[in-house]
Amino acid sequence: MLVIEDQELQSRELTEQLRDKGVAVKQAYTGKEALDLLDDQVFDCIILDLKLPDISGFDLLDQIKSQAKHAHIPVIINTAMELDQEKMAHIMRYTDAMVLKSNKSNDRLIDEVSLFINKLKQDGPAKPSTSKGKSVSTMEKVLKDKTILITDDDMRNIFALSSALQVYDLKIVIATNGREALEKLEESDQIDLVLMDIMMPEMDGYEAMKAIRLEKRFAKLPIIALTAKAMKNDRERCIEAGANDYISKPVDMDKLLSMLRVWLS
Structure with missing residues (x-):
């Protein structure tokens, strides 16, 4: 594993934890x-801090991924940087996970690495692949x-959902509030389904779903509501506002995939 981190103390701590795991x-x-x-050695995985002294982590990511021999290497982003939608979209093209730095972030990183190592044991070393490294069943x-269209005001949630869904060759469009979701729907007639967070600024999910359903052409557009509040009447409120289905956060990906298969079939 290659750890790219300019803070020596954090790099050393993380390296020691990884070596304790046999990495x-x-x-x-x-x-x-x-x-x-990277010129001298083949790596199975890269952990990348976006703030480096000599080059932007975004530019470094572009340089690494522009080389065919590195295109398939999973990258875990480890950053304290606030990421706007443009920066998030940039790294989402390449990366498998993102960890925001905190006093517990090394533990999160170790969890991500452990998941990756387990996958390596099951699938063998990563190889260049158009299938993004996972076998896709007939159902997928x-x-x-x-x-x-993923609508959520928390970019970490968007990143997590997008990373999980892109494995299945789904195309992702992003909106950070209900008003932006309406704009994205107006701009494109290619959107097949909407994942709608409920608690958002400017226009919440309930308002956005009601506005979408006012448009005749969106009458049959599948909408799955996402909410962090597992309140007793949440499902009823979501359905009443125009949702076809409902799932609470943290999202159970298996459950979400089952819903997606139902509504996209």
Whole structure:
């Protein structure tokens, strides 16, 4: 594993934790060091801090992924940076996970790495692949090339959902509030389903779903409501506002995939 992190203390702590797990680790403190190491050695996974002294982490990510031999390597982003929609969309093209730095972030990183190592044991070393490294069953083929609008004001939720869904060759469109979701629907006639968070600024999910249903052309557009509040009447309120289905946060991906298969079939 290659750890790209300019803070020596954090890099050392993370490296020690990884080595305790039996992972061979190389450290890079700058973008140049990282590129030199990547030229000399093949890595199974990269942990990347976006704030480096000599190059933006975004530019470094572009450089790494522009080389065919590195295109398939999973990247885990480890950052304290506030990410807007544009920056999030940039890294979502390449990365498998994102961890926001905190006093517990190393534990999260170790969890992500453990998941990756378990996957390696099951599937063998990562190889360049158009199927994004997971076998897709006949049922998942229902999802292929469908376009989903994810509406949520928390970019971490958007990232988590997008990363999980892109495995199935779904196309993702992003909105950060209800008003933006309406704009995205007006701009595109390709959206097959909407995942709608309920608690959002400017226009919440209830308002947005009601506004969507006022448009005749969206009368049959499947909408799945997402809410963090598992209140007794949530489902009724969501259905009344125009949702076809409802799932509470944290999202159970297996349950969500089952819903997607039903509504996209």
